[in-house]
Amino acid sequence: SIDCGVEESYLDNPTGIWFKPDKEFISTGENHETLPEYQSENEQYGKRYKTLRSFPNGAKNCYTLTLNHAHNNSFHIRASFGYGNYDRKNQPPQFDLYLGVNYWATVNSRSNLCYEIIHVFPADTEYMCLVNTDSGTPFFFSSMEIRSDEQNSIRLEKIKKNSNFKLNESSYSSQLNFFFSNFEFESS
Numbered sequence: 001s002i003d004c005g006v007e008e009s010y011l012d013n014p015t016g017i018w019f020k021p022d023k024e025f026i027s028t029g030e031n032h033e034t035l036p037e038y039q040s041e042n043e044q045y046g047k048r049y050k051t052l053r054s055f056p057n058g059a060k061n062c063y064t065l066t067l068n069h070a071h072n073n074s075f076h077i078r079a080s081f082g083y084g085n086y087d088r089k090n091q092p093p094q095f096d097l098y099l100g101v102n103y104w105a106t107v108n109s110r111s112n113l114c115y116e117i118i119h120v121f122p123a124d125t126e127y128m129c130l131v132n133t134d135s136g137t138p139f140f141f142s143s144m145e146i147r148s149d150e151q152n153s154i155r156l157e158k159i160k161k162n163s164n165f166k167l168n169e170s171s172y173s174s175q176l177n178f179f180f181s182n183f184e185f186e187s188s
Contacts, residue, residue, distance in 0.1 A: 002063075002144040005031040005051030012047060019143070022053055025063045029053040032140075034084020038112075048143040049082035049112050055130060056138035062129040065146065070121035074149040077119055079104075079128070082112035082142045094135035100127055109140070118149060 003010075003019035011018050032052055039050050055061040067075070077099070083092040092109040100122065105115045107130075119126075130139050 001146075003048055003051065004053040004141045004143055005033070006047070007031070010047070017145070019047070022063065022141070022144075025065065026053070026061065028058060028061045029055045029141075030138075032086040034082060034086045035088070038082070038084035048080055049084060052082065052084070052086060052140045052142045054086070054138040054140040055132075059132045060129050061139075062127040063141075063144070064125060064127060066125045067121065067146065068124070070124045070126070072120060072122075074118050074120045076116065076147045076149055077128075078114050078116045078145040079141070080112070080114040080143040080145075081107050081109045081140065083109040083140065084112075086140070087138075093139045095133050095139035096131040098127075098129040098131060106133070107139075112142075 001017050001019045002022045002025060004022040006019065006021045009018065009020045030053065032054055034050055034052065079097060085092075094106060094108050096106050097104045097115065099117070099119050104117060107113075107115070128144065130141060132139060
């Protein structure tokens, strides 16, 4: 997992997830802290919305994601965005998010939000890009989590087998952080 804008790796105790700084995956942008009144006290989100990386320069800024044995395998990707009025302009930007050359979503960052997708990596390296749409700059990124689809399926089956409850859509989404355990990235 990657926490954009932090300087050092850390274990997020409420979620049990290890987060790495994003500087190993991108060489552009600037680190910022969100304003305290916008930082979530919800333990489910941990520290993810306290920092971010903004991109005041360039029309397109890409993270290089190199994963072991990713070629032709599917991964669950969660990209989180929390503007938090870090620039004190109270004007959250809108921008596009791409995986490789494929459009994923338009990010409208009025509040903390995340986008999730199941994506098949065409190679062991893939690029996640933020693209300026001339709807406010600089655009920004808060955190990213990537898990193999197989890891999520195995954990879900173990929980179903060892518990007295059934997961429905609402409990599945609330339990998703539990499934997102540490996954190793390679630095490029």
